[in-house]
Amino acid sequence: MPSFHVVAGMAALATGLSLGALAQSPAPASVLDTAQKAGVLRICTPGDYKPFSFQKPDASFEGIDVDLMASLTASLGVKPQWIKTSWSNLMPDLTAGKCDLSVGGISVTTERQKRAFFSTAYMVNGKTPIARCADVAKYQTVADIDKPGVKVIFNPGGSNERFARANFKQAQLTLHPENLTIFDEVLAGRADVFVTESAEAITQQKLKPGLCAINPDKPLQYGEMAYLLPRDDMAFKAYVDQWLHLAKASGEYQRVVDGWLK
Template identity: 50%
Template structure:
């Protein structure tokens, strides 16, 4: 091979997307050097994560699991606030090393980063005033003029609503923490969100009932979202498998959901 051809080959290899495998482990090395793993959380999606803005502290299932992951890596956890509209952009901007907090696996996100093995499987289902449960059993019943469906922006709830709701009114509400109060107050008729969230919010708001949470409209896997570093993914997957095999993952999920 001539010298000019060899140089061209090397340049193509270095800048080719397939050479990314050469960077595997770089993220893990940086985490080890820093002595911390930065974990992105939206802080507005119970039971996965909730942010107490006054105290500046996160709590929830994935806060507990984030601490467990950090312990497995021998570093300390640092929780970083993100949001559903900016989640992917924040990952690309290197604002955190991994995103947790009830993230659904989607094609768009998979083009940007890697997902861990699934933590759990869930699906979209309605939550409404208990008196209205019979009214909103199907998408056909929901997608009618006069029905007000409240939605938080930027995530899979909005994506689902835009794909399936055309006649009903979609009411955007920017705060996923207070969004259920819109139904309680009568400013919205229902919300469609993940079944795990409807179960918890029905407990927090006795006026509200989850509509067939055991038979949601669709199914999606929830997993942890991270940069394209296969070595980091392998460590996260190994940690998850250990929790699952020991029964610890099921126990932790049950502690926050049941």
């Protein structure tokens, strides 16, 4: 029977070999490296959220985030490859490796943070109601909206749905599967209120005469927008954050935003 010291020595040797093997295991490649090698940055977006990202009839995309991604990819010396997703599939597509980051007016939430990284927030953009202009005075607060008979509509899979379900217990809730036509439901009277981010509410009141954003400068709930990045890829996050910092410092970011919101 081997002595205690021999057994202990063998255990220590085995542990040392295991730690050595782990130390020699190559770290997963960063998107910062793989994108530059491939010459392409794969970008997921739902493409249904003006003014951040919207897919046009010719299948191309436009919006604040589309313009900003053109700047990011140019800084990397690569081309953007746009991948259409949905709000329900936004996180699964990113975590499955179908894209390198996700954009398109994504709200920062702790639930998303559990599964992915966020870039530094690039915009404060709280929850704002939009309703028919004749009804603006009726829907000033959450309490005003959360009443029996008020028809609240929301789109699935994102922070708008979470806000509606958390805050409206007496109002009549309706899930509308298609974000592009949800504003027409309010305009036509089939819904009374839709609560979304202030930037979208401001944009849609310009596009849909008869609809008004309600106090977009005083949102019902504080919110931030950021880009969704793969978890544990600190090198890529650091790069995106630094690019965003420089874009803001140079005035490039503000020029892009003003081009869509002013």
